[in-house]
Amino acid sequence: MAEQRFDMIVIGAGPGGYVAAIRGAQLGLKVACVEREHLGGICLNWGCIPTKALLRSAEVFHLMERADEFGLKAENLGYDFDGVVTRSRNVAKQLSNGVGFLFKKNKVTTIMGEARLAGNGRVVVTRKDRDDEISAPNIVVATGARARELPGLEADGKRVWTYKHALQPPHVPSRLLVIGSGAIGIEFASFYNTLGADTTVVEVMDRMLPVEDAEISAFAKKAFVKQGMKILEKSSVTRLDRSEDKVIAHIETGGEVTTEEFDTVISAVGIVGNVENLGLEDLGVRIDRSHVVTDEYCRTGVDGLYAIGDIAGGPWLAHKASHEGVMVAELAAGQEAHPVKKANIAGCTYCTPQVASVGMTEAAAKEAGHDIKVGRFPFIGNGKAIALGESQGMVKTVFDAATGELLGAHMVGAEVTELIQGFVVGKTLESTAEDLSETVFPHPSISEAMHESVLDALDRVIHI
Known part of the structure; x- marks a missing residue:
């Protein structure tokens, strides 16, 4: 196939990539966006949106349980867990399809496949039956990140889950252990705890929600404990003994190791940038702890090559990625753009x-x-x-x-x-x-x- 030429190529169609592609097209650039799996990326399909749909169901259920406080009557309360998950997946599908519509509206060329940088503004896209080469003077890497997995605590999709498994669970947890109390961990802890799971959260730092103000963390912890959660701070899970129907967790606190039985474990111990197999190192791009090093304009040091969103480091937030996407598209179009001020980016955790x-x-x-x-x-x-x-x-x-x-x-x-x-x-x-x-x-x-x-x-x- 003859090489296709564009003004800008975006690798990854998450909230950074798809926004960059649309903004570039709005500015008159001929844009292609390469995506290997889902339009909308992790955020729309497996992150921000479907988790909020789950949490909304839990919030409504929690309010139903409080009906008497509002002078209302509600009897025989319960939930259809499959229905809760189905609604979440439908919400994600609707928004993912919406990205496809916006691409068509803005004349962005969508290419489904695996992308690899080939140097000199060239990208090789691997599909099932062939490799195609496309080129552009501006290339934006927006490949996002995935869940970090610690040795011995790796997810198996059965009893030990990442966020993906927790969104389409093989069973409803009864006794749940959540490793990590950042936004992802505490949101899933809040969701499953509200639906009745006996929930324990283990945090290695000296307090839960460690990036938040200490006073806010303490207030939130008090609320979670009141809801029945068990919060273990300055603690770590050193080992998981797995069997068909349970997991024995070895939990170290203050030098003392205890064991506790759970039927489900969710590992939420951070993320790792998707930097592999992109050809970044071959071009001399600097990578630090799985994230591409950039300047304030998301430039990598390679002419015409940008990196945005989770792959470019924290804060690991969709709205930060989207704003960076707009910025680099405007730079690619020859416009003046303002760098993103990270101190002015809000962090939100949608627990209760x-x-x-x-x-x-x-x-x-x-x-x-x-x-x-x-x-x-x-x-x-x-x-x-x-x-x-x-x-x-x-x-x-x-x-x-x-x-x-x-x-x-x-x-x-x-x-x-x-x-x-x-x-x-x-x-x-x-x-x-x-x-x-x-x-x-x-x-x-x-x-x-x-x-x-x-x-x-x-x-x-x-x-x-």
């Missing part, structure tokens, strides 16, 4: 209660040398939260005492993954504590807790 944050924690701000002012406001002082029956939560804000700069915002509670964007906009616009204090927030809304946390930092809080 939800957790969200942006910017520096209190400890990080102090370590960076800031003299700080900290504001806090509990949901129990917010009328809308009480009316919703969601009074367990809090908002915490961190400001530079001298300049009023918003350094960080941290939340736990209902709908905080939606609320956090208010502070993201504030940071992006370089708003100060005074600016935010003078902003009028709607009443009644949970967002008023954001306002009150700012006022608290200024010693002007009203409702506590």
Whole structure:
């Protein structure tokens, strides 16, 4: 087959790659996107979207169990687990198909196959029956990442799972062990715990949700324990003894090893970049701990070659990947583009209660040398939260005492993954504590807790 020439080739159709391809096409570039498995990548098919669909089912079930609190009656409560999983898969399929529609709409050429860089702007695409070569002066590597597996704790899909197995489980867990309390681990722990699994979470760091502000982590832990979860911090799983219907976990805490029996284990101990078999090393691309090293514009040091999203390092978030995709497409089209400011990217965890944050924690701000002012406001002082029956939560804000700069915002509670964007906009616009204090927030809304946390930092809080 004759070589096909494009203006930009994107390898990977996840939230970074497909957005880059669409934006490039919008700017008049002839774009091809190579994908080996699913349009939408892990996020739409096996990550962000289907997990949120599962968590929504668990949230509704949790509310059903609380019917009496709202003056309602609900009897013989239960769930159809196959129905819950089917809904999740249908949501993922709908959005994956949507990417295909957007590609057609924007005239992006879709090529299903395995891509390998061949140098000089060339890409070889391997399909079942042949190899094709395509070329472009701009190539974007957006191949994402996969679950990290530790020696001896590898997933088998039967009793030990990764996130993929947990989304289409072979059985409903009764006694569940989750290894790792980051976003992925705690979301699955929250989901299965709500549906009745006896859930234990093991975290090697000194606290669960270790990237979050310590105060928020402590609040979330208290809520999870109240829901029946067992949280083991400063602990590690050293061995798994597997049999047909159970797993014996060897758990080390403070130098002492105990054993406990589970019927299911979910390993959520981080991710590994998909850097293999791409030809990156042959081109002299630097790889550090399975991630491509780039500059602030996602350039790899090889002319015309970019790397975006999870393969280019943290934060490992779909919205970060998408924003990078827009940036590199605009660079490829000869436009001026602004680098992504990682300090202004929010992190969201969709457990119950939800957790969200942006910017520096209190400890990080102090370590960076800031003299700080900290504001806090509990949901129990917010009328809308009480009316919703969601009074367990809090908002915490961190400001530079001298300049009023918003350094960080941290939340736990209902709908905080939606609320956090208010502070993201504030940071992006370089708003100060005074600016935010003078902003009028709607009443009644949970967002008023954001306002009150700012006022608290200024010693002007009203409702506590």
